[in-house]
Amino acid sequence: MRRILEVNFALVVFLFISPLMAQDVEKGASLYKKCIVCHGKNGEGKRSQKAPRIGGQFDWYIYQQLKDIKSMVRKNDAMMPYVKNLSDQDFKDLSAYISSLK
Numbered sequence: 001m002r003r004i005l006e007v008n009f010a011l012v013v014f015l016f017i018s019p020l021m022a023q024d025v026e027k028g029a030s031l032y033k034k035c036i037v038c039h040g041k042n043g044e045g046k047r048s049q050k051a052p053r054i055g056g057q058f059d060w061y062i063y064q065q066l067k068d069i070k071s072m073v074r075k076n077d078a079m080m081p082y083v084k085n086l087s088d089q090d091f092k093d094l095s096a097y098i099s100s101l102k
Helices: 002-020 025-032 061-071 089-098
Strands: none
Touching: 002 061, 061 089
């Protein structure tokens, strides 16, 4: 029984994380240049912009937040102009880069 649970857990983790595996960190770095104004060079965030620290955050979490903002599940008027024309692959690339920031 325990083995079945371990296999099922591994499968769920793989299915959840596998969409994020095809990432281009260099493209993410290029895309992030527009984010620096609010989120800072290293993703440290800026209180004056009400922008949170995002550097080093899990890539899957960043990816989900970007998707939620674009689909308006999460309302964020300040971010919408930046995410509305980005593709799902752009979100993956950005997420990979941002999660690599220290």
